[in-house]
Amino acid sequence: MIYFVGAGPGDPELLTVKAWRLLQQADLVIYAGSLVPFQVMDCCRADAQKVNSAPLALEEIVKLMVEYHQRQQLVVRLHTGDPSLYGAIGEQMRALDEVGLPYEIVPGVSSFLAAAAAVRKEYTVPGGSQTVIITRLAGRTPVPPEQALSALAQHRGSMAIFLSVGLAEQVQQELLQAYPPATPVAVVERASQPAERVLRGTLGGLAKLIQAAGITKTALILVGDFLTGEGTSLLYDRKFTHEYRAGS
Numbered sequence: 001m002i003y004f005v006g007a008g009p010g011d012p013e014l015l016t017v018k019a020w021r022l023l024q025q026a027d028l029v030i031y032a033g034s035l036v037p038f039q040v041m042d043c044c045r046a047d048a049q050k051v052n053s054a055p056l057a058l059e060e061i062v063k064l065m066v067e068y069h070q071r072q073q074l075v076v077r078l079h080t081g082d083p084s085l086y087g088a089i090g091e092q093m094r095a096l097d098e099v100g101l102p103y104e105i106v107p108g109v110s111s112f113l114a115a116a117a118a119v120r121k122e123y124t125v126p127g128g129s130q131t132v133i134i135t136r137l138a139g140r141t142p143v144p145p146e147q148a149l150s151a152l153a154q155h156r157g158s159m160a161i162f163l164s165v166g167l168a169e170q171v172q173q174e175l176l177q178a179y180p181p182a183t184p185v186a187v188v189e190r191a192s193q194p195a196e197r198v199l200r201g202t203l204g205g206l207a208k209l210i211q212a213a214g215i216t217k218t219a220l221i222l223v224g225d226f227l228t229g230e231g232t233s234l235l236y237d238r239k240f241t242h243e244y245r246a247g248s
Contacts, residue, residue, distance in 0.1 A: 002065050002075045002101060004089050006082040006108015010193035012039045014109045027073035030061060035080040037193060062095040069101055081110040086162055112160040114191035115220045118198050121227055123158040128229045131157035137164035137171055153178035158224040165219040168210040175223060179203050184227035189219040
């Protein structure tokens with residue numbers, strides 16, 4: 001079997017039990033070298049073949065998978081966070097389908113969840129935002145026009161913006177078309193890792209905040225009133241009746 005495995009946000013203790021077990025068993029681990037920390041790679045079997053996918057093309061990655069599978073050896077394709085978010089696994093799976101090789105996806109903890117933990121906030125606030133928008137700014141990888149940041153901002157939901165910290169000025173300009181300048185923001189660099197940094201500010205000063213810190217990559221931008229808002233859930237309210245408890 002070939003496994004697409006989510007490595008989590010960087011802290012090896014945030015690997016799932018299944019991900020850790022597969023790394024211990026894998027004969028070949030193809031990993032995103034620019035993103036997967038060495039602490040996670042230390043979880044691999046000592047004698048496993050470890051290949052950095054950063055300089056490889058799709059065809060080379062698939063060729064390695066096929067070669068090891070034909071030897072009946074276990075293959076792990078290790079992606080940061082969760083493979084379903086900006087993981088580029090679709091074309092890899094299609095290539096495996098074409099040659100008839102079996103594979104399985106093992107989900108991981110996404111960095112947008114680790115970022116929420118870092119700022120000690122919940123994206124969905126009782127009485128406030130009940131919507132989380134996970135997106136990115138268009139760059140070398142295009143974004144459909146209807147999903148432009150300025151369009152998504154009209155919803156005024158809680159936002160986690162990936163792969164865009166290097167374009168901070170453009171992010172700020174697009175968001176200001178819908179959010180007030182005083183909207184709280186946070187920038188979380190290397191969430192869950194030893195080098196984690198959390199910057200806080202307002203949307204009107206977002207670009208300057210990022211530029212002053214010298215952050216150019218490996219960071220998420222969080223936007224929304226959830227960063228300062230507070231609410232109390234009805235779920236545990238003594239007067240609230242539900243299936244398992246009668247209100248008083």
